[in-house]
Amino acid sequence: MTVKTVKSLNIDIKHLCRVEGHGDIRIRIEDGKLAECTWAVVETPRFFEVMFRGLSIEMAPILAARICGICSISHSLASARAIEQALKIRIPEPAQKLRLLAMHAETLQSHSLHLFFLVAPDFLNVPSAIPLMQTHPEVVETAARIKGFANKAADLLVGRSTHPMVIKIGGLTQVPRKIQLTELAKDLDATIPYLWKALELFKKFNLPDFVRETEFVSLKGAGEYPFIGGDLVSSDGVSRKEDEYLAMTNEYIVDFSTAKMTRLSRESFAVGALARFNNNYDLLHPKAKGAAEVLNLRPGVHNPFFYNPAQLVECIHVVYESKNLISELIDSDISEFSSPHTVKECEGVGAVEAPRGILYHCYRINEEGKIENSDCVIPTNQNNANIYYDLKKLVEESVAQGKGEEEIANLSQMLIRAYDPCISCSVH
Amino acid sequence: MLFKTITKENFKKMVEALLEENEVIGPKSRDRDTEGNKIYRFLKINSFEELEMDYTRSYSSPKNYFLPFKEDLATYHFNDKGWEQEIQYTTHPRVIIGMRACDINALLKLDQVMLKSVYPNPHYFARRRNTLIIGLDHEPLEDCFCRSMNTDTVFHGFDLFLTDIGDRYFVAINSDTAYIILNKFDAGEVTEEDRERFKTVKKQIESKFKTQVDITILPELMDLEFESEVWKKWGDKCLSCGSCAMVCPTCYCYGIEEDTDLSFSKATKRKFLYSCNLLDFAAVAGGHNFRPDAHIRLKYRYYHQFRGFVEAFNQSLCVGCNRCGKACLAGISPKAVIDDLIRTEKLQK
């Protein structure tokens, strides 16, 4: 059989579905040559950096949450952390643990939403999760149990499942009662079997075979898999302090996208579940390592489609870690959960590992406690360039392999979806 | 009435024994106000230690354990032929510890409406019958005016009523159930000394009342000063937020809401406590509102408390706890409003 290469092709997808926010894919092949291949973020900017300006620092975590409906806890935490770093506030240990627990809840919320609602339909050949309710009730049940638990945990820990209220400068506004934590632990135990069910499901999905050498950037775990604060590290060997984030991101602007792009050692780099996994594999919970084994996932993967298995592995990690955290909290005194602060002129950076990757907030604060200037660098910004170059390579290879227009269009969409881009977030 | 005494140690044992099998409600604190005072609430108690017997006043009254803020009155199951209605009055036994004399008097007033007037309310009846009330005396706060309302003492409507006489409580017993329970914990007979101490404590409580509200001709005044500027003055400040009625131990107005489930297979009829200060309290279909202004609504709350109820039951509805005055951000309190009414009445002379 001879391979028939496509001579010309025109793919124009407006507002890619099953991703958060608005982005377009445009691929044009003329005379067998790639004439255009862009992943264009067309989301309208909201100018959050400007919105912060002039506000009291207390308002920052509340406003920051509104950058993104899916990772509002991360934004709130990054924002609070930036200010706490600036004012040199040490937050009490129970608050630290509860914040981490909240992060875990969000990771689970976000990953399960992505895996079941946005990715799974691709592999089960349906337009959305809605028909799955009829065709694959067990899949929906699994998704509902996992995501339901994550929402419940977020409700308890930060007040509601989207846009937290309890995260404030210096700690938390309040903490759950121990009885509630005990309840949560019970719910958690009941959820674990569903995660293993999910593993069985995703194991069956055939991921496209595609590799592009990539530089992976994440927080560097110190003793534990990283989520809140710490040093920055890249798989190409770059290492920086949290407040040197600018040297790690090097944002630049392109004309076709309202989301900025970033670079480090090469033309692009990637952040997110796969980056964390690759850079901090050793720190994963043993159960999570086991799960990775089942999914055929080993550190050093350079196939972006493996973002999804990596997310699932992280789900398992955070659930087991949460279990420990909850019992630690139950066994300790959690009555102190907030530290006082006084304002002064200063500047600070907060980096957290949001579900989609490393997220930075940076504020300059004046002596009245008002924000003078702010900067937010979002994971999807950092992945933006990488997606762009991945897409190019994927299309070129597919064309060479003689794939048809529909298949190329599908693969391109799946590739972008694999990164779980959070577009409104990236444009902010 | 029978009286006994119980040592504080035995009281603790009694509460712990009650906690084993029953839901126990009592005053607890979690937050503090700007001056550092604790803010108390009546909540479920899990251990004796959580119970704060030295509490001052709960922010909200414990009425919600008799008249819940939200309560399902009936459920409906739809079927081919129409629907089946299901009404459940089941309530589990419950103990409330620490209710004040004024709060118990408030219940007695609610009893008038809910049990003794027409159409007795079965939901309330079931709750009332299943609640064991252990009352508790206290020294009045600065702004308590229950003495003016004649509600600073109580003789029925509870099971046990405790007065702290040092190392023990002087206990008034009002029900057989309570009598049996108390006796399991070595309740002592009242000695001469107990009696003296009880008298001293009571005298002391009596001497501590600071706030007085003159209610001599209040019902008449409500009519005479119906058009008074006083209402406008306070009405302009009123936020129409309903806080006063929510925390009040006797406010019982409500609304009804019906809703179905997502598959239209089940429906519920839900009662939710309302407040006559809320904008649409008296609004009817088509947009007409019988009480469109805040000051008119405010006036009618007072009208019901201090005149309407007197006409119906020969007593004010208000028990003088001043919870509404405390909860009102605009500082509208019965004392202030009534004093104002009396003042304008005098000025007219």
Next chain:
Amino acid sequence: MKYLGITLKRPKVGFFDFTGCEGCQLQIANKEENLKDLFGLVEVVNFREISSERRDDYEIAFIDGCITTDSEVARLKKIREQARILVAMGACACLGGVNNLRSRFHLPDVVKEVYDGHPIDTGPVRKVAEIVPVDIELPGCPISKPEFEWLVRHLILGIKPQFPRYPVCVECKQQLNSCVLDMGMMCLGPVTRAGCNAVCPRNRLGCWGCRGPSEEANLESLMEILKEKGFTEAHIAERMNFFNAFSGILDNDR
């Protein structure tokens, strides 16, 4: 489906996101246990965030996000033409929401600063009702799922929903919360439309007014109270402007 003998129609609905965080759409995917019932009631023909199916025969359109660009204005107008009922969903769509905070600054300067002169399609922040007539405003930041479901039931029965007209304090008291104003924090609960079960005060944060003003809210009185409690006018204004819920109300009264 039948209700008391009346046949109920299963309407076709579409969800459309404009400039916002998409948290509102996310709420709809929450409460997984009855998603099946919800999607049994309505036929979703357009919901980009979770479905690749896209049809334009919807009768009810749910709009979230605020409107900033000309292309958004055009898209919204087209949706309005198609939809029999248009629901604005969430603080951004109903009020403009937090996005309005940027209106304190001169837009071209902002664009220049953030995008360094690169061309960007943007414009002033507007709520949906400023562009097209809105039939129902579902408030909240984000919207609450139970309230959304409640609204859907009303739409199917063909009854206009009546949101609570009273302020958050009512629900706050029903939760037995301690009033955060007593605890020294700021709260807009007394002037904000209820319906959220006072989640923010319950979480010791105080209300920020995301659901918009309650009907005939007594703002003057609350201003006095807050000032008496020691909050500065600037502090109060900052809070009131946060979700853009109270802008204009006070000025118009004067």
Next chain:
Amino acid sequence: MNIKIPQYDINLEPFMERPPDFNNKSVLMQTEKGFKSEVINIVKLTSQEKLFQVRILDSCEREKFTFLPGQFVMLELPGCGEIPISISSSSSNREFIGLCIRKAGKVTGMIDRLEPGAIVGIRGPFGTHFPMQKMKGYNILLIAGGLGIAPLRSPIYWVNEQRSAYKDITILYGTREPGQILFDYQFEEWQKIYNLKLLTIIQEPDENWKGRVGLITDLFKEVRIDPDNTFAIVCGPPVMFKFVCAYLSDIGIPRQRMFVSLERRMHCGMGKCCRCNVGSTFTCLDGPVFDYWTVMNLKEAI
């Protein structure tokens, strides 16, 4: 030691077995229980109003349900809401209850869409009634504005059934537009068979309207009222009965012999929800039928 407080189970009380009897107000009963009733017939009266004939399904409950003219019921659509509606049929008709309903909001809007066969809930009867016994031997003047004719149908049936006990009976009925006239199909019957005098008047006539034009008070010019021997029943919008009652007082009818039916927001019908409370008076218990003296003493009545 542990102590279990004995549970008192209200479900074992005898009243749980019996259908509630709302005429026996002081006994404990299942006050939420709606009598399941079938809408057996619907008569479209105007674009806004329909007459619903509703039959209580359970024979035992139907047996218990007796009312007097002027009383109302709480009509419930499960899952939608419950509203007060005056009974608009003969109190001697034990087979069905007539309810004339105007679509005005949520529940009434839904009711408007019902079809015969629909099952609804009925609680009641509630409230006071017109003192039909006391009126015996007197003239009766029935004055209705708009929907106010609905609660007057019950006294009209009553007097017809005992026609010889009453003297002259006059109905004055006014609406805004001709299209709003209710029950005109019964007018002839009322006049010829019931032997009542009926005068109608319209505020805003259309070209087909041949009758009187003006306000309801204009009809007073055409009737001779003997104040010493007349009872008056007035039903209609508040503005109307304010003027009507003032006129009737002026010509000398004692205020205790004038009756009006008040309307207020209601959620229970049993003097509990307080929504209809005017200071100390409950429209649902002490009303809806009040004599005019009482109304004058209610601070906010009209």
